[in-house]
Amino acid sequence: MxxxxxxxxxxxxxxxxxxxxxxxxxxxxxxxxxxxxxxxxxxxxxxxxxxxxxxxxxxxxxxxxxxxxxxxxxxxxxxxxxxxxxxxxxxxxxxxxxxxxxxxLPNIPAEETPDGESEDDNVYIREWGTKPDFDFDPKEHADIGPALGMDFETAAKIAGARFTFLRGGISRLHRALGQFMLDINTSEHGYTECNPPLLVRDEAAIGTGQLPKFSEDLFQTTDGRWLISTSEMSLGNSFREQIFAESDFPMRRTALTPCFRSEAGSAGRDTRGFIRQHQFEKVELISAALPQDSEAELQRITACAESILQKLGLHYRVMQLCAGDLGATMMKTYDLEVWLPGQSAYREISSCSNGGTYQPRRMNARYRPEGEKKTEFFHLLNGSSLAVGRTLVAIMEQYQQADGSVRIPDALHPYMGGITRLEPAL
Missing domain, CATH: 1.10.287.40 (Serine-tRNA synthetase, tRNA binding domain)
Known part of the structure; x- marks a missing residue:
């Protein structure tokens, strides 16, 4: 707004x-x-x-x-x-x-957001790590996944296209990733863990900007509520219709939730594999910051998301989105793009964004500067830390072995009950 x-x-x-x-x-x-x-x-x-x-x-x-x-x-x-x-x-x-x-109306871009019309105009910022070197031709996760318990056919029989049934070790690895991300965000980065609703009212979807313009991207229940497409919808609205003291900031919240997206505008895109699903899990970071501190908070939230990739040893790069590729509610965004050797391409795994006062205005979420009677709108930021399914895909492709097995990153061993490698079924 x-x-x-x-x-x-x-x-x-x-x-x-x-x-x-x-x-x-x-x-x-x-x-x-x-x-x-x-x-x-x-x-x-x-x-x-x-x-x-x-x-x-x-x-x-x-x-x-x-x-x-x-x-x-x-x-x-x-x-x-x-x-x-x-x-x-x-x-x-x-x-x-x-x-x-x-x-x-969408948010207006920050002055420092580069001009451009599409993702082709996004600006390279930096990268971390190196591309893994294989002595064999690396495969896509959709090709090695079925032997590891990534079952697309069963899911299609149950729910249709763009769903996946995980079983065995790969299901445990998926669960381990979410728990690992939450633990890092809470213990190392100072975020408060939350367990928010997965269904929201119209007012909440309007507050974070999914409504009215993007209703076709959401699933709606028979009682008129909306399934969240990201826990940004729930976590962001946890500030709505409140007035905070200046001393309350920054406020940082995180959650691991299922997310649901109709993918209405993605016909023909990523139809194979685990990349673009109707149902997926994601760990979200939400930060409420004073206007003068929000740029520093954006750098911090991006670094928090990067730290997960670094601990997992996954090669990635950071891109700043141009004005034409920004999400509708955001004024400045960094995308983290992880390397997928099977596709020989970088794919988005996190977006870290500053929306300024756009969402707080829609939610009527304010703060009172110290010593002032008048209230003002604070800034709200968000970032994925990370999309769990896409992180699983990145591990499968970057840690794959010639025999079809997948080595599990050391950081996840404490979560895997002694499993250090996913082995293909014979």
Whole structure:
């Protein structure tokens, strides 16, 4: 959500910022709706004030015995009363039109976000580790997975495409990854572990920006709730409709949850394997920070996500997203892309982003600066630490052996009950 006062002050600048994302100019339309909304509200308020004043004058006229004046005033009050519903409807309609357009607008990019139209314009920042060297042709995880217990056929019989049934050691490795990520985030990085709802109301989905624009990417239950596509939806909304003290910041929360995505816009993409699923698990990081500290917090949250990859010994690179590739709610993002030797490609495994005040405005989540009476919006940041399934895929491909087995990274041995290698079924 945006501050209409800033748009009034600089409509050209607002349109220019949106244009960096490939969005058409909208400031003139917003300001027209804003003027209509304010005019409707003023008309309703003035009518109510006239009604209140006339009602008071009726009592005075009656007290003075001026029946004729009292009757004239009663007629005026009755007319105002009859007109009030239409004025109130006009105000509601104007407000709804304004709010609908405002809610569908994306965040504006940070000044330091590079220009560009697509992922081809993203900027390389750094990389960690080296690509593993094989003395055989590495395979994709979808080819070595079935022998290790990654069962696509059974899942398809149960639920259809884009689901996977894990069994045996690979299922344990999947569970171990989630627990490992949570333990690092809580014990080393100071995040508070949470167990949030997997279903949210409309207001929560609006608060983090999934609604109204991206409803087709979500699954909805029969009672109207939404299955979370990321625990950002639950963790972010844990701050909604609250006022915090300046001393409360930073606030850092993490959760391991299932996530559900319809993948409505991904027809034909990643149809093989475990990369793009309707159901997957992810460890999320959420940070609430003071505006002046949010850039440092973005660097911190990115480093926290990177530390998981480093402890697992997985080669990756960091890319800064250009304005045209940003998520709708974010103003600055770093993607962590892990190397998949079977595909001979880097694939996103985490996005670490600063959304500024965009989501807190939608949630009405504020703080009161020390010594001030007026409240302000804080900044909300998020990052994946990490997508569990994609991390499993990265381990399968980077740690694969010539015989089809997969060596388990040392950091996960304490979670695996003595299993140090996934062996293919004979």
């Amino acid at each position: 945006h501050d209409i006062r800033e748009i009034r002050d600089n409509p050209e600048g607002f349109d220019a910022a949106l244009a960096r994302r490939g969005h058409e100019p909208v400031a003139r339309q917003l300001l027209a709706l804003d003027a209509r909304k304010r005019a409707a509200a003023t008309a309703a308020q003035e009518a109510q004030s006239e009604r209140n004043a006339a009602s008071k004058q009726i009592g005075q006229a009656m007290g003075q015995g001026d029946t004729e004046k009292a009757e004239t005033l009663k007629a005026a009050v009755a007319k105002l009363k009859d007109n009030m519903p239409a004025l109130e409807d006009a105000e509601r309609e104007a407000s709804a039109a304004f709010d609908t357009l405002m809610a569908r």
